[in-house]
Amino acid sequence: METINHTHEHTHTHPNYHPPNHKRRGWFNNLLNPLRRVVDGIQVNNNRIAHLICQTIPCCCPFERKINLFGRTFHIPALCKLNPLYNEFVGLRFRALSYLADECGEDVTKYIC
Template identity: 65%
Template sequence: MTSFTQVHAQTDLLHPIRSWLEAREIHNYKLAHLLCKAIPAQCPFARDIKLFGRTLFHIPAMCKLNPLYEQVVGLRFKALCYLADECGEDVTAYC
């Protein structure tokens, strides 16, 4: 009997990339800084595009458009933890 997770993994084309991102460990100071600078701390918010007071269309939050958002944010978190725990650096500038 196959579980839902196994069936979902078989139909999810991004599963190999998701797994690869989740398995990454951060052990490089420069890479950790690069990830913390490149990946935003918060999901950019949604916007309504209006013309003459009427909404033409809605742009959803960027995190909803990115199918790898959870994994990318997890990678940023690992980088922050590496800088704070292993390097003893103050990471409040990235929060």
């Protein structure tokens, strides 16, 4: 029986194409990488810590607002995505929610928006 060796290469000519998990390079991002690894490395294995994480890290951006001023409505967009550690904090909150729900068997609906 013959073995089939298939190689598949993606060649994209678009200059702004980046794979989904592509991290942008630069001195600022390189400076934050150790902090990102620290936040990603936090293991949630205590229900008190998990509750503290879920209470501290909001489920949605608290800065998005609609302000009525002199009969006009102004929309302030969510600025959380500008936080360079946003994805790491969301991941930490998810790990805490998962620990509470899966390991402790607690109801986490009070932490979900």
